[in-house]
Amino acid sequence: MKTYTEIALNTAKMLGASYCDIRIILTNNESITTRNGEIGSLDRVETIGFGVRVIVNGAWGFASSSILTKESVEDTTKKAVEIGKAGSTVLRNRVTLTDEPAYNDKWTTPYLIDPFKISIKDKLGLLYAADEILRKDNRIKVAMGNMDFVREHQWFANTDGSFIEQVLLRSGAGISATAVGEDVQIRSYPTSFGGQYMSLGYEMVESLRFLENAERVRDEAIALTTADECPPGKRDVILGTGQLGLQIHESVGHATELDRVLGMEANYAGTSFATTEKLHNFQYGSEIVNLVADSTVPTGLATIGYDDDGVRAQRWHIVKNGILNGYHTNRELAHVINENRSKGCNRAEGYYNIPIIRITNLSLMPGTWDLDDLIGDTEDGIFMDTNRSWSIDQKRLNFQFGTEIAWEIKKGKKTRMLRNANYQGITPEFWNSCDAICNENYWELIGVPNCGKGQPGQRAEMSHGCAPARFRNITVGVGHKGKSSGQV
Ligand SMILES: [Zn+2]
Structure with missing residues (x-):
């Protein structure tokens, strides 16, 4: 060769x-x-x-x-x-x-x-x-x-x-x-x-x-x-990993691709609210929210030795103690945020495409809770799991996700099963409402094999690690809006 x-x-x-x-x-x-x-x-x-x-x-x-x-x-x-x-x-x-x-x-x-x-x-x-x-x-x-x-x-x-x-x-x-x-x-x-x-x-x-x-x-x-339909209203929501992974993907992953942040992807797949003047000062989530990009984590779909710029795989914080702390970058754009090295996120689908910035494995770091204790600590909530549909606006701000399955939580007990449950929110408000994350025993990587981006469109794959987490006072409802198949 x-x-x-x-x-x-x-x-x-x-x-x-x-x-x-x-x-x-x-x-x-x-x-x-x-x-x-x-x-x-x-x-x-x-x-x-x-x-x-x-x-x-x-x-x-x-x-x-x-x-x-x-x-x-x-x-x-x-x-x-x-x-x-x-x-x-x-x-x-x-x-x-x-x-x-x-x-x-x-x-x-x-x-x-x-x-x-x-x-x-x-x-x-x-x-x-x-x-x-x-x-x-x-x-x-x-x-x-x-x-x-x-x-x-x-x-x-x-x-x-x-x-x-x-x-x-x-x-x-x-x-x-x-x-x-x-x-x-x-x-x-x-x-x-x-x-x-x-x-x-x-x-x-x-x-x-x-x-x-x-x-x-x-x-x-x-x-x-x-099953009964999910009663609409404001509730505390605990998301299982099968839903939380896609929440991370859409509201943090795509929002922190530097080409999108700079408006260079605007024609194709939307821009981002997480603009560069917010770096190191914007309260993206609550203090317990740590989101780490990691192209080295074992078994991650985006785990590689080197990206398509020839840059070594790395691990860094995108959100640190709730504050926006970094972006997904490549060799071409890193200098725009005054960084003199790339984070190694340039990847292409196949030999026939030019590499573009792609989300790498991006994970919510585990917290301290046992899942039973977290449910026990929840007065009036809904546990939702497994994504069924999604939609998010061009700035990665307003979103709605539907899930396959849900259970009502009343006075610390998981009770009746609910169908067609969905929830909606605004990205920073939602992540700031996160007040509890389960510990590393519940943490797992959820693979996304079908992330779409670019013109012509390219597919890429990555994983999102997470443990079930609780979000306070979230708008929940019934029905499935947005996409339920294709690329995410
Ligand atoms: Zn995607």
């Missing part, structure tokens, strides 16, 4: 580029879905290709190809330089990158069992067995299961002297049951939109214990069809 990367770097330099990087990526994907005891889809795809990025006269140029030959690397690099030169004639601001160390390294996702070595027959066998349990009651009209595995073998080199090889492995799996009675209700396991995803091997699928959980999932879906 070094032969190819050197052709790109040398060609770019010869043609006057001040910077060049090349990413060669070999990707293996396997995706299986089942529906009511039959195969829904089964895809196995292998792709290879490379993308070359250059800076010429202060402007970016980018080109990619799926043909990996010496000639193709040279031609594609020439094309990237031409695009950069054309762009430089209409340039407003010249691109400058932070100075970063060069690395020669190999990094691989730690895992135990290679999912590509487990037969399709075994995988289908597990999904069918779960499916059978889910459909043992004829009120379940749709039982679904899925497994997804991705291995990305990447080679990165740049004109700063880096040569980095990475093998990233991600696994995901989930089941769900849809019951039809007085109402149509879905219950997903372990969480919604395809279940749990982690940077792990097939051992993650085994750890989910579908067969031990399918009966409960089925029974909850059926019980929800006749």
